[in-house]
Amino acid sequence: MASLAMNHILERIALFQFTPTHCVQARAMLGWSVEQLSREAEVAVDDIQRFETQQEVADAARLALAYRFEAQGLVFFHGFAPGRSVSAMNSALESVGHGDHAMAK
Numbered sequence: 001m002a003s004l005a006m007n008h009i010l011e012r013i014a015l016f017q018f019t020p021t022h023c024v025q026a027r028a029m030l031g032w033s034v035e036q037l038s039r040e041a042e043v044a045v046d047d048i049q050r051f052e053t054q055q056e057v058a059d060a061a062r063l064a065l066a067y068r069f070e071a072q073g074l075v076f077f078h079g080f081a082p083g084r085s086v087s088a089m090n091s092a093l094e095s096v097g098h099g100d101h102a103m104a105k
Contacts, residue, residue: 011063017076018066020054026069026082041068 027037034052038045047061066076074082 011059014066014076015059015062017078018062018069019076019078020052022076022082023048023052023065023069026072026074026076029074029082030069030072037065037068041065 023037027034032040034045034048037043037048041048041064043061043064047057048065051057051062051065069076069082070085073085075085076082
């Protein structure tokens, strides 16, 4: 029962933190079209377009979008542009090579 309550709390946090502006910015960061995001997140193109224009969409659609971007290593905080998660940045650094770490940005 506690894990169900925790899931609900985490979903509410994700819904609060992930905004329509984040969706547009995250797509741009990944170079994804609305159609590609639709395929990746299994959310209808119409739902994505409504969300990005700040219209109401189902919480399930918003969560699917947020979770798909998070699976790509993006993180969202209310009031800030999307960023890369520490684990995603560490993965990128590991692929650069040990001698290049000082130059990584």
